[in-house]
Amino acid sequence: MRPAAAAMRPLRGRAFCAGSEALYEGLRLQRQGRAAEALRRLRAAESCESPLLRAAARNAEGLLLLRSAAPVCEQTQVLHPGDVVLAPWAEDGFEYEATLERIDEANGSCIVSWADGGQTCREVPLAAVTTVQGLPCRSCSAQDLRLWASRRALTHALLEWQVQAEAGTAHDAFVDFAGLLCDLAAAEVRVALRCSWPGLELARVALQRGRYSAERAFKPDRRALAALTLARAELMRLEGASAPELLSLHRLAGEHLALATWSSEPLWRSAGGELHWQALHQVLWAKALAQLAIQAKRPSRTRRAGLKGPQRRRAAQSAESPPEKLVTAAPAFRRDPLAKLSFAPQAAGRAWRALCWAASRADSAKSAPWSYSADSCARLAKDVEPSPMGARLLLEVAVITFVMGCRCGQSRRARQAALPLALEAARRLEAQQPDDAAEVARHACEILSGQEVAEGSLPERLRVAHDSGEAGVSGRWLVAGYLREELWLLRRGGRTGRRRAIAVLAGAPSMTWAPEGLALAETLPAPR
Structure with missing residues (x-):
């Protein structure tokens, strides 16, 4: 079976200008938050005769459907057997x-x-x-239709890019091709996490194809290599890869980011929404380290029975530390103080670095977030850009900081650092987008402030794993587990005779920080 690609047609100057105007108008409307109007303009640009503009317009449509609640189409149809x-x-x-x-x-x-x-x-x-006319099934949910419509648009963009390559007009450094494959891989993973679809395997194939093209270009582009490496690391994290594979990929991504040159004013939002590339890298690295910290086994009590306090702490740290050869693998990270820590403190430090990058305080990041006071954390949270992506980053850093603090035995000091971030995230999300993310932020504030959480007030995403058992007020939270749906399970020991309570803290959903939009933000020519 072969997919039907668009046939080449002679280009006309007037049609090309009209298509480019529609494309840039759609990008401008998207930056203003007018998603429905932007979607109409982008679809108007898809009728242009240029495969370059058609690929860019479909790529922009796929990302817009992933990032907004714009309606997929105005009409749907009831499907019956035989259609x-x-x-x-x-x-x-x-x-x-x-x-x-x-x-x-x-x-x-x-x-x-x-x-x-x-x-x-x-x-x-x-x-x-x-x-055949492109109308989806009426009985499906709006979220499922939007995910599949996004994937469909990105797949068509890939076909249009292939037409462009056959005409000999492809970018020599393969930045546009690698960026498109990163976007398609992110859409495949999101669909796979939602339903039974082999999206992880298809995403792996797409990233391998992008890596092959980017590395074998005449002059490999560091932007494409950095985006591909970050996407590969996130995919391997979801598949439960081992520590050496994940850490080596993130160190390689850091080297590419240090040598890459980015556009100052991208036409599309920068990769990951409105985050700086370094902040995007640090938060993805923190999520990988946090997952490794939960998977790492602690030394048994019998093996540590004869050790005293300092010796016991050093033994526990060495049990979760990455292999020494990985710490010195890349010269750029040899002097990094976080690289010598165990997984849990290093995850908290990476998350805090992402927050400092987002607040334009990259030079003031300390290794341990719980070394900050509550007032300094509140001031740092207010310096983060007031956008939905900034609010979600505050919540993500608060959750990782508290969970990893509990893992390190610093639950009280970690709570002091995480609570101001969660409060600021909840305030912003309720004002900007009062949706499930705002409910998750309010729930995190209740846990961090020590309030009792009622079962009926839990968000739908958290009710599966929550247990409203009684717990002593004096008990401290311990990490009980981690689920791939970005759910952290916490356990608080109760008094004698009472069962322990299980609480859930939710991070940002998977692929929230995916490196998307590279082809649009970095390779489209500036409009005249």
């Missing part, structure tokens, strides 16, 4: 013509019969199916 549809084939991810045989709305899936007679991958998510 001719377009469905993605799980082997390569492209869409092909098929006929609906059976629909299972309870499971959100359907069985299709491929037009060429193929018998593989016939079970397809219902939200991924559209009519």
